[in-house]
Structures are given as structure tokens and as C-alpha cells.
Amino acid sequence: MQIPLLRLQCGVNSYDWGKVGQESAAARYAATTAAPDFAVEAEKPYAELWMGTHPSLPSKDVETQRSLLDLVQDNQALLSTEISERYGSRLPFLFKVLSIRKALSIQAHPNKKLAEQLHARDPRNYPDDNHKPEMTIAVTPFEGLCGFRPLAEISHFLQAIEPLRKLVGDQAASQFEQAVKGNEDSDVMDVVQKNKDALRSLFTTLMESSPENIETACKELVALAKNSPESFGTISGEVETNPTNPVELASIIERLDQQFPHDIGSFVFFFLNFIKLEPGEAMFLKADDIHAYVSGDIIECMASSDNVVRAGFTPKFKDVDTLTKMLTYSYAPIEEQKLQPKDYPYAVLNATAYSSASESMLYDPPIEEFSVVKTDLKRTGAKATFDPIEGPSIIICTRGNGTITVGNKTEEVREGYVFFVGATAECIIQNTGSGEGEDDVFTTFKAFCELDGKEDMVNGH
Numbered sequence: 001m002q003i004p005l006l007r008l009q010c011g012v013n014s015y016d017w018g019k020v021g022q023e024s025a026a027a028r029y030a031a032t033t034a035a036p037d038f039a040v041e042a043e044k045p046y047a048e049l050w051m052g053t054h055p056s057l058p059s060k061d062v063e064t065q066r067s068l069l070d071l072v073q074d075n076q077a078l079l080s081t082e083i084s085e086r087y088g089s090r091l092p093f094l095f096k097v098l099s100i101r102k103a104l105s106i107q108a109h110p111n112k113k114l115a116e117q118l119h120a121r122d123p124r125n126y127p128d129d130n131h132k133p134e135m136t137i138a139v140t141p142f143e144g145l146c147g148f149r150p151l152a153e154i155s156h157f158l159q160a161i162e163p164l165r166k167l168v169g170d171q172a173a174s175q176f177e178q179a180v181k182g183n184e185d186s187d188v189m190d191v192v193q194k195n196k197d198a199l200r201s202l203f204t205t206l207m208e209s210s211p212e213n214i215e216t217a218c219k220e221l222v223a224l225a226k227n228s229p230e231s232f233g234t235i236s237g238e239v240e241t242n243p244t245n246p247v248e249l250a251s252i253i254e255r256l257d258q259q260f261p262h263d264i265g266s267f268v269f270f271f272l273n274f275i276k277l278e279p280g281e282a283m284f285l286k287a288d289d290i291h292a293y294v295s296g297d298i299i300e301c302m303a304s305s306d307n308v309v310r311a312g313f314t315p316k317f318k319d320v321d322t323l324t325k326m327l328t329y330s331y332a333p334i335e336e337q338k339l340q341p342k343d344y345p346y347a348v349l350n351a352t353a354y355s356s357a358s359e360s361m362l363y364d365p366p367i368e369e370f371s372v373v374k375t376d377l378k379r380t381g382a383k384a385t386f387d388p389i390e391g392p393s394i395i396i397c398t399r400g401n402g403t404i405t406v407g408n409k410t411e412e413v414r415e416g417y418v419f420f421v422g423a424t425a426e427c428i429i430q431n432t433g434s435g436e437g438e439d440d441v442f443t444t445f446k447a448f449c450e451l452d453g454k455e456d457m458v459n460g461h
């Protein structure tokens with residue numbers, strides 16, 4: 001049998017929100033293994049590098065120029081028969097690099113049942129019948145919005161930000177305040193449900209604001225941000241607000257309004273957690289979780305699907321009605337939205353790797369379609385040997401130089417190179433860099449799927 005190590009040529013999308021020219025990691029990575037007609041244009045935005053078999057932009061085997069989708073359909077052993085049977089002869093996940101210059105649409109991804117309904121009703125706007133849980137790992141410092149804020153924070157903003165209160169109306173604001181007051185942190189099920197109902201009602205009122213009212217409110221909001229940023233912060237002695245830095249918060253509002261003038265998103269901001277991730281930090285979004293990415297370069301892994309329900313910060317099709325109905329209205333502090341990586345037990349490090357504090361960290365969301373391992377090999381000669389797994393992997397290098405070996409085939413690896421590794425293959429990566437200290441780190445991300453009977457807690461099967 002042919003050795004299942006393929007270097008991939010991956011396409012990059014040019015959405016408006018992408019970073020421009022060489023600033024975009026997605027573009028630079030694509031350029032390392034470019035199709036003959038591809039060159040990074042200095043003025044053009046590059047948003048997403050796609051690694052996988054999704055038919056909208058399937059990756060290609062560099063050597064044969066065949067699409068990875070073709071290859072795995074012809075040779076199901078590359079995926080493992082189990083995975084091939086379960087997921088219809090394509091990769092269960094889609095792996096991406098996103099380079100974000102300006103905010104992406106406020107969105108949520110439907111669960112399986114809703115995805116089937118939406119796809120049947122409106123296949124043009126909902127091209128898949130699959131769910132799309134997704135995980136984000138920061139490559140450079142990242143900002144985003146994720147999940148609803150703790151209720152006390154929303155109450156705080158209703159008091160502190162006058163244009164917000166005016167936009168939703170005093171009646172809706174008061175109703176919400178009365179409903180949740182004193183119960184914000186309760187974990188009694190009935191009370192939590194009542195809180196969620198109050199949140200749903202207030203959020204729906206906000207989302208149904210007229211364009212004229214949104215425009216007026218946005219002008220007032222930006223004036224407030226410019227003239228008295230301190231009013232965005234927490235009154236001392238009150239419950240903690242995030243971010244705790246009012247000047248930062250006000251400047252983000254100004255930035256968002258410049259990117260999307262008079263957009264409801266500038267007010268949705270006060271309902272959602274503002275989350276910052278340092279490189280290597282991650283968050284996981286369940287089906288029906290509301291989110292928006294604001295800036296940074298990230299590795300993203302998702303179930304192979306392209307379904308998005310949007311409601312702000314976007315020129316694309318918006319479906320406010322579906323969005324406000326589908327959301328779970330779970331509210332929680334930022335820390336609960338983050339996903340903590342843990343040591344990956346199935347990679348063996350050599351002595352050089354150990355002595356240089358090299359590591360393999362596993363990001364393992366509670367679904368079966370994918371997990372990701374980030375490996376930092378911190379000195380020349382540091383090596384990690386991955387046990388064979390019963391499923392396919394895709395590996396991308398984001399820093400340094402090294403090699404990848406499967407069977408008796410060894411290939412050079414540089415920043416931006418992408419490889420496919422077939423099921424049941426042992427895979428070895430090694431740092432071959434010649435830099436010093438920080439310059440000599442060789443970083444790879446490996447997305448993989450293995451059906452290990454792990455319970456699918458999020459969506460159920």
C-alpha cells in the first residue's frame with residue numbers, strides 16, 4: 001500500500017473581513033504551497049485557509065493534483081472504514097486558519113435537527129444539513145464575543161449605557177431587571193429557566209429594533225464612548241464587568257462602529273462576553289452558541305458544514321427570527337467559555353524534547369468529529385512520535401522548520417506547510433531549525449478524528 005502521507009495544497013478565501021496581503025497568515029500559508037496561478041496581492045483581503053474535503057474548497061494532493069476528497073473516496077482505508085461509513089467517505093471535520101482584520105458576523109450554528117429543517121426549507125442560505133460545533137485556538141492574540149454575559153453585567157449596562165436603555169425601551173429594560181434581580185447567580189432550575197426567558201425576551205426586543213432607532217442609538221453610543229469612556233466601566237463595589245477596563249471597552253465600541261456603522265452589533269456587544277485569548281488559548285462553541293470573532297489569527301476546527309445563522313456585523317443574509325429562537329440563552333462568565341488543553345498522552349517525546357520543555361497539548365471538545373493536538377518542539381533535534389490512530393489527521397505548521405515522517409517517507413516542513421496523514425499510520429515530527437531560543441520553536445497543529453465511543457454530549461446521536 002502507498003504510504004499515507006500527502007502534502008496538501010490548500011485554497012484561501014478572500015472575504016472582506018480578512019487581513020490584507022502579507023499581513024494575513026492564511027494568505028502566507030497558502031502561498032507556501034500555491035497553485036501556479038496564485039500570488040498574494042498586496043491590497044487584497046485573505047480570510048480563511050481551508051484544509052480538508054469540504055466540496056466548496058477541497059484541498060489537493062501536491063504530487064498528483066488530485067483532490068483530497070477524490071483520494072479518500074477512492075481509498076476509504078485512508079479514513080478508516082468505520083469513519084468512512086459513518087461520515088460518508090469524507091473527513092468528519094474541516095480545519096481552517098482564519099486571519100481576522102474586522103469583526104465577523106454575529107452568528108450561531110444550528111444543531112443537527114434545526115440544520116435539517118433549515119436546509120429543507122432554504123437550501124440556498126443553508127447549504128448543509130449538518131451541525132457545526134467549532135473550536136478556536138489563538139495563534140496571535142485574539143478578541144471575540146462568545147456566549148451571553150452573566151446577567152448582572154447586562155443589568156449593569158442597562159443602567160450605565162443610556163443609548164442601550166433607550167433602544168430596548170425603558171419598559172423592556174425594567175421587566176428584565178425585575179425578573180432577574182437577586183436571582184442572577186441562582187442554579188435552581190426553574191429560576192435559571194425564568195432568567196433565560198427574561199434574557200430571550202430582552203434580546204429579541206433589541207434585535208427587532210428599527211433601522212432608524214439603531215442609527216440614532218449608535219450615534220449616541222459612539223459619542224458616549226468618545227466623550228465619557230468611564231461610563232462604560234463598573235461602578236466600584238458593583239459586580240465585576242468584563243472587560244473591567246472601561247477605556248478599552250469604549251475604544252472597541254468605536255472600532256466596531258467604524259467597521260460596521262449603525263449596526264445592531266454594537267449593542268449586541270453589551271449582551272455577550274468579550275473574550276481575549278493569548279496564543280495557545282482556546283474556546284469551544286456548542287451548537288446554538290452565539291458568537292462573533294473580532295480580531296486575530298486563529299486555528300479553527302469544526303464539523304464539516306457551512307451552516308451559519310447571522311444577525312449583525314454582516315452584509316450577508318440575516319435571519320434574526322431564526323437566531324433569536326434557536327439560541328440557548330445560557331449565560332456564564334468568560335472563564336467557562338474557554339477550553340483548557342491537557343497533556344496529550346499518545347505522543348512520545350525524545351530526550352531533547354524533554355530537556356527543552358517541548359510539549360504536546362490536546363484540545364478535546366465534547367464531540368466526536370475532531371480533536372486538535374498542538375505540539376511545540378523547542379530545540380533542534382526535539383522529536384515527537386505520535387501513536388497510530390484509527391482515523392485521519394491533518395497537520396499544519398505555524399512556526400519554525402522541521403520534518404515529518406510516515407513509514408519510510410520523510411518530508412521537509414516549513415511554516416504554512418499542510419499534510420494529510422491516513423489512518424493507522426505512525427507519524428513522527430522533528431525540529432530541524434537552526435535558530436536560537438524563541439526562534440527555534442517548531443509548532444504544529446494536528447486535527448484528527450477517532451471514534452473512541454466518546455459520548456457525544458453536545459448533540460446526541
Ligand SMILES: [Zn+2]
Pocket residue numbers: 107108109134291
Ligand atoms: Zn462560527
